[in-house]
Amino acid sequence: MIVRRGVSRPSIVDCPLLNVEYNMRTAHRTHTFTESVIREMTRVANQHGAINLAQGFPDFAAPELLKEAAVEAIRADINQYAITWGTPRLRNALAEKYRRFYSMEVDTEREIVVTCGATEAMASAMLALVDPGEEIIIYEPFYENYGPDSILCGAKPVFVPTRADGGPDLDATAVAFSERTRGIIINTPNNPTGHVFARDELETIARLCIEHDAIAFTDEIYEHILYEGEHVPMAALDGMRERTVTVSGASKTFSITGWRIGTIVAPPTLTDAIKKTHDFLTVGAPAPLQEAVAAGIEGLDASYYSELADDYRRRRDVMYDGLSAAGFSCRPPAGSYYILADFSSLSDLPDDEFAVWLAREHGVASVPGSSFYSDPADGRTQVRFAFCKSLGTLERAAERLAGLGARGRSGGAT
Numbered sequence: 001m002i003v004r005r006g007v008s009r010p011s012i013v014d015c016p017l018l019n020v021e022y023n024m025r026t027a028h029r030t031h032t033f034t035e036s037v038i039r040e041m042t043r044v045a046n047q048h049g050a051i052n053l054a055q056g057f058p059d060f061a062a063p064e065l066l067k068e069a070a071v072e073a074i075r076a077d078i079n080q081y082a083i084t085w086g087t088p089r090l091r092n093a094l095a096e097k098y099r100r101f102y103s104m105e106v107d108t109e110r111e112i113v114v115t116c117g118a119t120e121a122m123a124s125a126m127l128a129l130v131d132p133g134e135e136i137i138i139y140e141p142f143y144e145n146y147g148p149d150s151i152l153c154g155a156k157p158v159f160v161p162t163r164a165d166g167g168p169d170l171d172a173t174a175v176a177f178s179e180r181t182r183g184i185i186i187n188t189p190n191n192p193t194g195h196v197f198a199r200d201e202l203e204t205i206a207r208l209c210i211e212h213d214a215i216a217f218t219d220e221i222y223e224h225i226l227y228e229g230e231h232v233p234m235a236a237l238d239g240m241r242e243r244t245v246t247v248s249g250a251s252k253t254f255s256i257t258g259w260r261i262g263t264i265v266a267p268p269t270l271t272d273a274i275k276k277t278h279d280f281l282t283v284g285a286p287a288p289l290q291e292a293v294a295a296g297i298e299g300l301d302a303s304y305y306s307e308l309a310d311d312y313r314r315r316r317d318v319m320y321d322g323l324s325a326a327g328f329s330c331r332p333p334a335g336s337y338y339i340l341a342d343f344s345s346l347s348d349l350p351d352d353e354f355a356v357w358l359a360r361e362h363g364v365a366s367v368p369g370s371s372f373y374s375d376p377a378d379g380r381t382q383v384r385f386a387f388c389k390s391l392g393t394l395e396r397a398a399e400r401l402a403g404l405g406a407r408g409r410s411g412g413a414t
């Protein structure tokens with residue numbers, strides 16, 4: 001047996017090739033990470049043949065224009081590393097997009113970093129800008145990556161509750177800010193609550209950021225999936241351009257979560273550091289797919305974006321009506337493509353058991369609510385449904401849930 005020194009809690013595994021036991025140590029920073037609950041629920045969905053409303057990926061086609069452009073780029077042998085912070089064509093298209101939608105002027109050379117998805121964008125930005133021991137404010141319920149992102153850079157997450165309607169608790173936000181605060185993460189439109197941050201909510205948070213010299217990390221990946229209100233980028237507010245890292249990407253807007261194209265817009269002082277972490281982590285995003293996303297931004301007009309939102313509104317209504325009829329308590333989201341639903345009138349089971357029961361007995365997979373909270377007890381009566389699926393899939397899901405009210409309580413409690 002090979003034993004390394006300094007290993008406090010060895011995990012012993014068999015290595016069949018060498019026929020010895022290795023004592024494999026893993027980094028402390030990973031010890032608090034749990035397996036993704038969302039991917040685990042996908043496994044449960046497959047096991048029971050359930051409709052997978054757990055994971056947030058569309059089951060419908062991407063726009064033809066993007067697919068053609070990707071094929072064309074590969075045929076044209078755009079195969080090698082792109083400039084690490086993004087191809088000139090995509091950066092130009094992004095600057096045009098920010099001008100067109102938000103009247104923001106963005107320097108294509110110094111203020112944009114193209115990343116491997118919004119996921120890498122957020123991790124690269126935080127690694128570049130947050131020092132160990134500094135605090136990051138996170139609203140809960142939250143998208144599951146923000147906790148691990150904070151841990152990766154040694155920061156301390158400070159969780160702040162949201163109101164019953166999904167909006168931020170602004171008094172609690174003011175209390176959470178301190179001299180240790182390095183930044184706040186704002187996700188609008190929000191996963192999982194569907195809240196779209198109102199201008200006055202963002203203005204209050206902006207004032208706190210300025211007062212405490214903190215950075216706003218805004219995750220705006222659902223910026224075009226909006227049913228009510230307007231999408232206000234934090235960076236467009238007075239005094240915030242120089243302290244905001246705006247994260248977005250192509251995954252949701254163009255239904256291409258597997259292409260891995262994300263974007264960062266931030267002032268040059270911040271992007272100078274972000275470019276380095278991004279470069280060392282990934283070198284760059286896929287070159288031919290950057291061309292295709294640029295073609296999409298250049299070539300799709302306003303009607304594409306309004307149809308995207310209209311199509312999602314129809315899906316939202318089918319999902320919301322189906323959940324309400326089945327006995328869940330929930331609100332129709334104002335943006336994004338999730339519904340966080342309370343099932344306490346249907347079952348006494350805790351959320352994780354209820355989600356597995358629902359997949360097994362009713363053939364619909366969801367995500368246990370506890371995975372969106374720092375204290376799992378806060379999500380014990382909730383599950384999240386993703387409605388980024390074709391209308392037919394959602395109608396089938398609604399049919400499967402229809403019998404739940406009648407059977408649910410006794411079925412769920414056994």
Ligand code: PLP
Pocket residue numbers: 056116117118119120143187191219221248249250251257261262
């Ligand atoms: N941010 C939020 C809030 C999300 O919900 C998701 C995916 O579900 C992501 C980021 C991931 O985006 P990407 O596919 O660009 O990494």
